[in-house]
Amino acid sequence: MNRFILSATAALCATTALAESHSMEAPEPTATSEIIGLEGEAIGEATLTQGPDGVLIHVRVEGLEPGKHGLHLHQMATCEPGEGFTTSGGHVGKVEGGHGLLNMDGPEDGDLPNLFVASDGEGEMEAYTTMITVEGLMDEDGSAFIIHEAGDDHVSQPIGGAGGRVACGMIGG
Template sequence: MITRTAIATAALVLAAACGQESAQPQELPETAGPLPSPSEMPGPDEGVYPSMMRATASIIGAEGTEIGTANFLDGPNGELIRVELSKGALEPGWHGIHLHAVGTCEDVGEFKESGGHQGKHEGGHGLLNPKGPEAGDLPNIWVAADGSAGYEAFTRLTGLDALLDDDGSAIIIHEDEDDHMTQPIGGAGARVACGVIE
């Protein structure tokens, strides 16, 4: 009769053998040599520039009229975003600004149809959040006393390949500032401006 101890011992031996089998090194294909370091790669000084995708967005306010523009430039290491808002566009002060998952602003004044943030995940909102950030999280935008704004931000969290997917994306500006921690939108409040990224 086989005892429980014998069965357990056999199971351990079998598991160890399987582990050793899977741990065998695999042969790697031959390469032409080591990859170049970043300092050895050609760059702007040598006249070599990466192919950069571009996109724009016409930003509309709560009344449905254009209040500014956003420009997107896809670089080799991330996304450069520049926003310009006209005088009287928004209330002065800090406002949350995010990239949203659906490219629509059709529900003017609400802008809910643009969905949640790009790359949204439960409990992950916020540039200061240990569980985050989400791909759509950006630093706040400052609106001057005359209601205009100039803003430039760089993000490594997303790129135009993701922003220009089948259902597109939108850039949304909120009523209040984003504290970069509170779920789900950093306490930024209502959506007051929207632009479809194209």
């Protein structure tokens, strides 16, 4: 009987210890970026959280046209609405002819899944990528999130047919 009580107590203690070790809180985002529209107004936010082997990206926006929107990481942390956000440069890790998550010659480091915007103008996307690090994005000239006017087909050139740039968010720089 004493052995049974001792065994049951040991099992209960082990279960409690395991439960406590798995109740870790999610890490705080490593970097945050305000997303602005073509009029320079804040329309959302993006966060990057460095993981052990990659980066968790979370983007939330409001006020965009409903539907799919291409989303990419660009080379420089400059978001000038008057220039159509073109001063942010090309994609991070650009590969000539290799744009797109489904491209045989790609993907580029800055290629991300599409952002889907609902009929109320609100959109949200979360993705994990092993192609980048937060430290790399926050280099001397930083980087930028660019949201395009249409969806990215992840294969065709240029930029998967995603069209013009409609929003931008600076990362570092």
